[in-house]
Amino acid sequence: MTPEISEKLHESFAKQSMMSTFGARIDEIRHGQVTLHAPINEGCMQQHGFAHAALTFGLGDSAAGYSALSVMPLEAEVLTSEMKIHLLAPAKGERLEAVGKVIKPGKRLVIVQAEVFAVSDSTRTQVALMTGTMVPVLPK
Numbered sequence: 608m609t610p611e612i613s614e615k616l617h618e619s620f621a622k623q624s625m626m627s628t629f630g631a632r633i634d635e636i637r638h639g640q641v642t643l644h645a646p647i648n649e650g651c652m653q654q655h656g657f658a659h660a661a662l663t664f665g666l667g668d669s670a671a672g673y674s675a676l677s678v679m680p681l682e683a684e685v686l687t688s689e690m691k692i693h694l695l696a697p698a699k700g701e702r703l704e705a706v707g708k709v710i711k712p713g714k715r716l717v718i719v720q721a722e723v724f725a726v727s728d729s730t731r732t733q734v735a736l737m738t739g740t741m742v743p744v745l746p747k
Contacts, residue, residue: 611681663703675717
């Protein structure tokens with residue numbers, strides 16, 4: 608991946624107020640794969656003490672979206688067309704980690720996947736599997 612694409616992803620991510628609200632950070636950017644993490648803090652929990660599914664979904668959607676953007680031309684953007692989530696286990700831990708991957712790139716549609724994990728000192732448990740479609744948006 609080019610340094611320009613990496614810089615573009617970092618700049619774009621910095622503009623996402625939702626990710627900022629979650630305290631999310633980029634861990635790794637590779638061609639076709641992006642890893643993000645966010646703490647599970649008091650403001651992002653549901654009534655049973657687990658991370659809310661909204662945090663899980665938001666982090667996974669962004670990881671998948673940025674993985675799609677990493678394979679696009681520099682001038683392109685992407686938007687989520689659809690995203691399905693399978694919640695596999697309660698998101699209990701210190702932080703969530705989302706690994707977004709491009710499954711099939713394309714000019715009109717990019718098929719993506721995200722795996723979301725709850726992480727604590729000694730455990731890493733997959734809590735969600737997401738699949739979706741990103742739509743490339745090119746300038747006119």
